[in-house]
Every structure is written in C-alpha cells, then in structure tokens.
Amino acid sequence: MGLLDKLFKSQREIEKKDHNEGLPWQLLDSEDQLNNLISNSKKKVKVIFKHSTRCGISRMVLKNFESGYTLDEDQASFYLLDLLNHRELSNTIASKLNVMHQSPQVIVIDNEEIVHTDSHHGIDIKRVEQLIKKGA
Template sequence: MGILNKIFGTNETTSEDKKVIPWNQLQSLEQLNEIIEESKSIPVAVFKHSTRCGISRMVIKQFESNYTIEASQLKLYYLDLLNYRDISNEIGHKLQVMHQSPQLIVIKNTETVAHASHYEINSIDLEQFI
C-alpha cells in the first residue's frame, strides 16, 4: 500500500502535521509599542511576510518546519505586510532596520539584536537570544 498512499494520499497524520507554531498576530501600531516593551522580559521575533510572494511563502514554510523554541522562551509575531504596511514602516523607523520582505527581526531589551531577509532568515540561530 506504500506506493498507493504516495499516489493517492493517506489520512494518516505525522508529528510534523501536529506541529503548532506559536504565532501572535501583529495588527496595530499600539501593539508594536507593547511588543518593544515586552522585549524587556522575553526576546521577541517579528516575521514580516508578504502573502503574495513565492519566496516569502517558501521561507516561512522552512522557518516553521525548523522552529523548535517554546512559546515561554521567545514571543513570535507575524506581520501580514499587505494588510499592515504602515506597521512595517514604523518597525523600520523605530528599530532602525530597512524594510525587506520576507524579514525576521529579533528584539531584546527594546533593541534590534538580529535581522535578516529572504533566505538568510533561516540562518539566524534564535536560541542564542533566549
């Protein structure tokens, strides 16, 4: 049945299917200020994602498949660039990071401690900021 499952699919779930990424939505400018303040007590990462971009879609899938950090160790935020471009612009201004898409920005103690865009995102070792 192995070859048939590959051709027609299967209803079985794997441990990867059950993996839950602890995303928090970033949807307001006020929330951005709270996130920066929050970074005093827990490291924060903001993933800026363009839902229309194939590269962004590929990078976020790779990021999610490799993500292993517990929600209590790092707060992970997701920003939909198409719906919240004003927030992205404010992130660039407040954190002194030029806008890219996709982009990951790590904030600790109100400061940007790491940032990367495109395929470089997956080379950031987030565990070093915990």
C-alpha cells in the same frame, strides 16, 4: 465549486493557512501592539516575521522557519506581520527600530534592542534560536 477552484487555492485560503500553522503566531496589526512588544522584550525575547502572503519566497522561508524551530514555544513571543494588509505598520517598524524594510524579514528584539535582523534566504532559525536561548 468550479474546476479552477478545485485546482487552485484561493489567495484567502493561502493566507488563512499561513497564519494558522506552525509557531504560535500573534498577528501584529497595530502600532500600540508594536510599542507593547518592544517594551515587553525586557521580560521575553520577541520575534517579528514580516511576511508577504502573495510571495512564494516569503511563504517558503516562513515554512522553513516554522518547521526548523525546536525550542519550547514559551521561550519567546512570535509576531507575524502581514505586509499586504499592514504596509504602514511595516514602515513604522523600519522608522522606529531603524531597520530597512525587507520582505520576508525576521527581527529579533531583546531588552528593547534589535539583536538580529535578516531577510530572504538569510533567515536562519538556528541563529534565532541561539539568540532566544541567550535572552531566556
């Protein structure tokens, strides 16, 4: 490896790390999966986190979200949408759920309805936890 490779992580390494740490994320990558998670929100609260893997703010908000979560992992299902690879799906979410696209963004769905959405530094894991407790 060259000196620069040793000093700087490649974008691929950052993306891999983003997807493998913290909460038990399921990667959201299809409209069918989106439809299923919406209908299954009758059984368990669903949380979608829209994340841009090239954005430092998005990465920081994601890490804060993960590190601040204190509930049992089985109280909600967590979905991570990689915006760089699935921008069309993000547009589908905006259209289907009638929510403006933002990044980073968290969307909480309970009983097939959006009960909360926020973006950037407004994303508050404690608020999300309160909503999960209500729905659980």
